[in-house]
Amino acid sequence: MKIAVIGSGYVGLVAATCFAETGNHVICVDIDEQKIENLKKGIIPIYEPGLEPMIQKNVEDRRLFFTTNLPEAVAESLVLFIAVGTPSGEDGSADLQYVLAVARSIGLCMDSYKIIVDKSTVPVGTAEKVQAAIAQALQERGVDIEFDVVSNPEFLKEGAAIDDFMKPDRVVIGAENVRTLEIMKELYSPFMMRQSRIITMDVRSAEMTKYAANAMLATRISFMNEIANLCDLVGADVSSVREGIGSDSRIGHSFLYPGVGYGGSCFPKDVKAIMRTAREHGMKLQVLDAVEEVNKRQKEVLVDKVLNHYNTSAVAGALKGRHFAVWGLSFKANTDDMRESSSIVIIRELLRLGATICAYDPEAMDEARKIFGDAIHYAAGQYETLENADGLLIITEWNEFRRPDFERIKQSLKEPFIADGRNLYSPEKMQQMGFTYRCIGRDRTP
Numbered sequence: 001m002k003i004a005v006i007g008s009g010y011v012g013l014v015a016a017t018c019f020a021e022t023g024n025h026v027i028c029v030d031i032d033e034q035k036i037e038n039l040k041k042g043i044i045p046i047y048e049p050g051l052e053p054m055i056q057k058n059v060e061d062r063r064l065f066f067t068t069n070l071p072e073a074v075a076e077s078l079v080l081f082i083a084v085g086t087p088s089g090e091d092g093s094a095d096l097q098y099v100l101a102v103a104r105s106i107g108l109c110m111d112s113y114k115i116i117v118d119k120s121t122v123p124v125g126t127a128e129k130v131q132a133a134i135a136q137a138l139q140e141r142g143v144d145i146e147f148d149v150v151s152n153p154e155f156l157k158e159g160a161a162i163d164d165f166m167k168p169d170r171v172v173i174g175a176e177n178v179r180t181l182e183i184m185k186e187l188y189s190p191f192m193m194r195q196s197r198i199i200t201m202d203v204r205s206a207e208m209t210k211y212a213a214n215a216m217l218a219t220r221i222s223f224m225n226e227i228a229n230l231c232d233l234v235g236a237d238v239s240s241v242r243e244g245i246g247s248d249s250r251i252g253h254s255f256l257y258p259g260v261g262y263g264g265s266c267f268p269k270d271v272k273a274i275m276r277t278a279r280e281h282g283m284k285l286q287v288l289d290a291v292e293e294v295n296k297r298q299k300e301v302l303v304d305k306v307l308n309h310y311n312t313s314a315v316a317g318a319l320k321g322r323h324f325a326v327w328g329l330s331f332k333a334n335t336d337d338m339r340e341s342s343s344i345v346i347i348r349e350l351l352r353l354g355a356t357i358c359a360y361d362p363e364a365m366d367e368a369r370k371i372f373g374d375a376i377h378y379a380a381g382q383y384e385t386l387e388n389a390d391g392l393l394i395i396t397e398w399n400e401f402r403r404p405d406f407e408r409i410k411q412s413l414k415e416p417f418i419a420d421g422r423n424l425y426s427p428e429k430m431q432q433m434g435f436t437y438r439c440i441g442r443d444r445t446p
């Protein structure tokens with residue numbers, strides 16, 4: 001099948017590559033000329049495990065192409081995926097300007113039947129707006145060309161995106177007619193593994209499904225963060241509690257890990273957007289109000305633990321003269337994405353309190369430099385951060401932080417103090433090794 005994917009970011013690039021991998025002819029479009037130039041040279045703009053070799057292979061096999069020329073891509077393709085960003089607008093709503101700009105551009109150049117697929121996360125009713133934008137452009141040209149708009153939200157996780165796309169739990173397709181549905185099913189059929197299935201529904205329900213899924217996942221995280229904070233107060237261990245509740249098949253083990261609060265380019269903006277949709281319909285999503293509030297608070301918990309350790313409060317300058325090592329900056333492991341990362345809130349607060357920082361992340365150093373500039377120091381490796389540091393803060397759960405050389409850490413730090421926002425180590429073992437170890441929901445300080 002001939003496909004164009006418009007928007008070559010985390011979602012577009014992965015989707016395009018995986019569609020090419022299954023034999024389709026795929027053109028990746030972006031307005032960012034530098035990005036397309038780089039992709040043509042084999043320089044991949046994001047870190048996503050397994051993506052680079054897969055792109056290389058499909059480019060070499062002449063199934064995957066990159067361009068900034070939308071009309072050419074539209075002319076050559078039957079199915080057009082819109083995978084551009086939908087960031088939060090000022091009022092919390094999803095900003096649809098990029099999606100609708102693409103829709104209009106398609107309408108201004110298409111000359112035969114097309115299926116336009118909303119892959120971006122977009123609020124209920126967006127497919128109608130896309131339909132209207134294309135129809136308007138066609139009308140301006142004085143032409144009448146048939147097209148269909150389909151909703152096909154994406155559920156991949158950064159860091160495991162290839163696997164998620166190639167072996168999805170499910171594919172959701174919202175379509176209003178059988179012909180487009182059949183084409184979409186055919187496109188996705190190679191990805192249907194034993195456990196996978198295609199779930200078809202009306203367009204509005206498909207649009208809603210994506211927000212409901214992310215809102216549910218964000219809710220689980222905030223719920224577990226609150227339980228963890230309570231565990232700290234009553235002297236319980238949240239890891240045991242997690243196992244205890246996760247083994248209930250009605251609850252399940254996924255997404256029960258407390259930490260430094262959720263971040264990333266999806267949960268914060270999608271929770272805001274569904275709340276906004278509710279408000280527009282005169283309804284308040286009270287659970288999500290609390291989910292957001294808890295998440296905001298959770299981003300402060302690690303710094304509170306540091307302040308607690310030094311027996312001081314959060315007044316500006318309270319940590320003056322203190323220097324900290326930070327391991328992990330991306331919003332989660334296996335990605336270079338720092339959008340809405342909790343590390344930003346934590347580091348800015350430490351700086352406000354007067355501390356200095358030396359940070360390391362396996363993949364997000366370039367992104368971090370764009371955010372913090374000269375305000376912090378950057379190290380070439382995890383152990384290099386420790387020099388002259390009063391303590392170590394762990395913010396991202398990268399695998400290489402899980403089994404470090406504890407002797408080396410102890411010798412390098414001025415004092416063996418670790419504040420771990422991801423519960424990577426055993427509190428008992430850390431204590432045996434002589435560390436003062438603070439983590440989330442296992443501090444047992446009633």
Ligand code: NAD
Nearest residue numbers: 007008009010011030031032084085086098120121154158
């Ligand atoms: P991104 O910011 O990484 O990529 C968007 C790309 O679109 C950029 O390269 C940008 O240059 C390009 N673009 C913008 N306007 C364009 C135009 N007019 N023509 C061509 N290209 C244009 O975004 P992303 O993280 O890939 O997210 C895309 C959408 O997918 C969002 O709606 C997001 O909510 C959703 N989503 C993201 C994830 C994720 O993990 N990142 C997962 C599921 C769904």
